[in-house]
Amino acid sequence: MGRNCPRRCRGLPDGRSRHCSVNMANDNEASKNPPVPSSGGRARAAISEAPPAQLSDLAVSPFGMPTALLKGEVRVAWLGRTSTEDQQDPRQSLIRQLHTSKSAIPASWAIVCHFYDVESGRLELDARGRKTGYERFDIPIARDGGITDLLEEASHPNRRFDVVICENASRTARRMYEGLSIERELERANVPLFASNEPIKLDGGRAQQILQRRINQSVAEYEVLNTLELSWGGLCTHVREGWNIGKPPYGYAAKRYKHPNPLKAAKGATKTRLEPDGRRAETVTTIANWRYYEDLGYDTIVERLNADLDLYPPPEPPGGPARARGAWSKSTVCDLLRNPKYTGYQVFNRRGTRSRGGAYNDPRLWVWSPEPAHEPLIPKWMYDELAARRAAKRGSRDKNTPNAHPDTRRTYLFRGRVHCFCHRRMRGLVQKRLTYYQCWPKGNNRGRPQAFADHPKTVYIRETALIDAVSAFFADRVFGPQRRELFAADLASQDDRAARQREDERERLRHTLADVQRRQANILRQVEESDPGDSFARGLRDRYNDLERERQTTLAAVSALDAADTAEPARPTADTVDLLNALPYLEMNLALAPEPLLRQLFELTQLTIELHDDSDHITLTIRLPADYVPRAADTAERITDAMPHHTRRARKKSRGGVVHAVGAAQGAR
Numbered sequence: 001m002g003r004n005c006p007r008r009c010r011g012l013p014d015g016r017s018r019h020c021s022v023n024m025a026n027d028n029e030a031s032k033n034p035p036v037p038s039s040g041g042r043a044r045a046a047i048s049e050a051p052p053a054q055l056s057d058l059a060v061s062p063f064g065m066p067t068a069l070l071k072g073e074v075r076v077a078w079l080g081r082t083s084t085e086d087q088q089d090p091r092q093s094l095i096r097q098l099h100t101s102k103s104a105i106p107a108s109w110a111i112v113c114h115f116y117d118v119e120s121g122r123l124e125l126d127a128r129g130r131k132t133g134y135e136r137f138d139i140p141i142a143r144d145g146g147i148t149d150l151l152e153e154a155s156h157p158n159r160r161f162d163v164v165i166c167e168n169a170s171r172t173a174r175r176m177y178e179g180l181s182i183e184r185e186l187e188r189a190n191v192p193l194f195a196s197n198e199p200i201k202l203d204g205g206r207a208q209q210i211l212q213r214r215i216n217q218s219v220a221e222y223e224v225l226n227t228l229e230l231s232w233g234g235l236c237t238h239v240r241e242g243w244n245i246g247k248p249p250y251g252y253a254a255k256r257y258k259h260p261n262p263l264k265a266a267k268g269a270t271k272t273r274l275e276p277d278g279r280r281a282e283t284v285t286t287i288a289n290w291r292y293y294e295d296l297g298y299d300t301i302v303e304r305l306n307a308d309l310d311l312y313p314p315p316e317p318p319g320g321p322a323r324a325r326g327a328w329s330k331s332t333v334c335d336l337l338r339n340p341k342y343t344g345y346q347v348f349n350r351r352g353t354r355s356r357g358g359a360y361n362d363p364r365l366w367v368w369s370p371e372p373a374h375e376p377l378i379p380k381w382m383y384d385e386l387a388a389r390r391a392a393k394r395g396s397r398d399k400n401t402p403n404a405h406p407d408t409r410r411t412y413l414f415r416g417r418v419h420c421f422c423h424r425r426m427r428g429l430v431q432k433r434l435t436y437y438q439c440w441p442k443g444n445n446r447g448r449p450q451a452f453a454d455h456p457k458t459v460y461i462r463e464t465a466l467i468d469a470v471s472a473f474f475a476d477r478v479f480g481p482q483r484r485e486l487f488a489a490d491l492a493s494q495d496d497r498a499a500r501q502r503e504d505e506r507e508r509l510r511h512t513l514a515d516v517q518r519r520q521a522n523i524l525r526q527v528e529e530s531d532p533g534d535s536f537a538r539g540l541r542d543r544y545n546d547l548e549r550e551r552q553t554t555l556a557a558v559s560a561l562d563a564a565d566t567a568e569p570a571r572p573t574a575d576t577v578d579l580l581n582a583l584p585y586l587e588m589n590l591a592l593a594p595e596p597l598l599r600q601l602f603e604l605t606q607l608t609i610e611l612h613d614d615s616d617h618i619t620l621t622i623r624l625p626a627d628y629v630p631r632a633a634d635t636a637e638r639i640t641d642a643m644p645h646h647t648r649r650a651r652k653k654s655r656g657g658v659v660h661a662v663g664a665a666q667g668a669r
Contacts, residue, residue, distance in 0.1 A: 065202050066190050069163060074109040077161035079150060079193075080116035080141075081171045090118045091137045097167040098141060104196035105165055113160050114141050115150040121174030122224065125181050128173075147172070151182065154189040164193045169213050170220035171195075179217050239348040242373030243271045249339050250315040250332075251284035251377055253277040274341065274374040281377055283312045284342055288378040291337060291386055293625045295606050298330040305333075338390075343383045344376030345369050371559060412437075413595060414466060414609060417602065421613040422455055428463075435463040439611075459611065464591075466609060466618075471590035473620045478605070479586040479636055506561050509554050516551045520544055584633055586640050593639040601639065604632045 078101050082093040094116055102111060116139075119131040129146030145153075153159050164186060166172060172193070173179040186193050194200050198212055239245065248254045254272040259265040283305070290296045290304070305312040305328040314328050340347045346369040352359050378386075412428030412435065420426050420439035429438055439459040441452035477483050523544045530537040590598060601607075605622040612618065624632060 075161045076109050076111045077113045077164045078111045079166040100167050100196045101165045113144040117146040125178050151185045154191045168195050168197045169217045174224045176217045236367050242346050251281045284377040298333050302328045342378040343380040344372030346373040418609045421611050436460050467591050502561050513554045520547050597639045601635045604628045
């Protein structure tokens with residue numbers, strides 16, 4: 001039963017009257033607990049602004065809503081967000097979110113400003129609100145800013161709103177951590193956050209509301225992660241079946257196939273595999289051969305490519321011809337040689353495009369197809385060798401010419417060619433007018449005492465000793481009259497046990513495969529002569545299926561052996577000995593030869609020197625492509641002509657021929 005209020009109720013600021021009625025129970029309660037008396041108009045103001053007596057204890061507790069929500073009209077800020085444009089239509093989504101939010105708020109509340117973004121909800125909070133994709137859509141909602149603008153205005157004392165409303169908690173953020181951070185920022189500013197799919201209660205506790213919101217946020221984050229995981233699994237399966245993802249790498253073109261799913265194929269969907277792209281494919285193979293056989297640096301490779309752009313057409317960036325430089329660069333060549341797709345395998349997840357800002361992932365995280373899916377442009381064994389060299393050659397200049405730095409005083413004859421047994425390049429130094437090559441791991445591993453812990457403190461080798469060994473190597477094994485016999489002896493000592501074991505295993509698998517096929521043929525004849533419903537015929541069918549699985553397993557084992565043979569570089573054979581006749585027979589002493597000619601000879605033959613552990617032996621290795629045989633022969637003759645007259649010997653030109661490669665190894669004191 002109501003009666004007139006004993007308090008003096010003033011009108012609203014806009015001149016409207018305010019109706020006030022209080023029941024008897026509330027009056028009695030107020031008489032038992034009168035307000036603290038104060039003097040003058042201050043007391044009347046305190047009585048006038050006191051919370052209504054009908055509010056619950058929780059509503060007036062520190063856990064209740066701010067007092068701004070207890071007045072008649074509440075200013076509301078609407079918060080919206082939609083995913084990127086390739087996931088949904090931002091215009092329709094934002095219009096629906098605003099309509100849903102308006103229908104959920106009380107009648108006395110009014111939305112006075114709008115904050116929304118068109119971006120992924122999985123972004124971190126400091127990266128939110130920076131997208132401008134909303135400008136491309138005709139969104140009929142006046143935008144006052146994004147999520148960052150909302151949080152900034154919420155902390156301002158003269159903000160335009162008292163509360164924030166959104167469609168659901170996932171519109172603030174898709175991950176709970178970012179969602180809780182936004183709630184915390186608004187809570188510090190005394191601005192509540194509501195959602196249209198949650199009850200809006202102002203006169204009761206918030207525990208139930210918080211529980212429901214946390215459940216909704218957990219479900220939203222679960223749905224996102226579950227969708228991403230399922231999508232990731234589909235991408236990995238897509239790659240393992242040999243299909244390409246994204247733009248084909250330079251040297252390949254996309255060959256389209258009808259989508260295996262009939263429903264998607266009916267809509268025109270396709271899948272792509274890689275196929276060589278004419279001259280560009282030949283350019284990739286040429287670059288790999290230059291890098292492997294000639295051991296060229298990126299600078300030299302780029303110079304050769306840019307010297308004839310018609311023969312070696314440069315790649316085009318994803319942005320099209322407008323962004324194209326029209327020339328090769330070192331970074332382009334480096335990325336090309338690091339791409340494992342050129343080995344014929346389909347590879348995915350090499351770079352964290354979205355998760356790590358495009359950084360390269362650890363090779364252990366790459367997803368490979370189980371077998372080659374397209375024609376290779378670089379052999380797998382060559383790709384692995386180039387990858388192994390890359391770490392050893394990092395930071396080294398191409399060629400052994402003097403450094404362009406003004407403080408450079410000299411260079412070393414075997415610069416970059418001498419390697420310690422720890423696989424580190426040895427650096428040159430001069431002590432007491434003698435030239436040495438030194439391996440000193442502590443020098444460039446400061447702060448990492450565990451690196452090369454078992455390595456000697458310093459390893460030295462004298463340049464004069466190397467010159468004597470290299471001179472004997474070239475005089476005996478490359479240009480000497482007994483080189484054929486020495487090369488044949490090296491071939492006889494090669495360890496080809498692994499290849500023989502693979503061949504024996506392949507022969508055994510061939511016998512097994514033939515036996516399985518023979519038994520399958522016998523079963524088919526018996527099934528044709530039996531009643532289809534007979535239990536014996538059903539047993540024969542089961543046995544045939546078992547043999548088919550065994551046949552498929554055997555074929556897979558044979559394919560693995562073939563892949564192992566392909567991955568292993570070709571070994572020189574006895575026929576290669578006859579090809580040495582393309583080189584002249586010369587007697588020379590490299591210690592007396594001019595240094596520029598020696599450097600040229602070492603570059604053409606790609607000489608490498610490797611020390612042995614715990615001994616004074618070294619291994620010398622050369623590689624001589626067929627194209628370089630005439631140049632190597634000419635350089636050797638020039639070295640002989642430049643030697644003093646009393647050291648010259650008669651030389652005899654050999655018959656012509658073609659050499660694919662020459663290699664040898666020798667231990668020398």
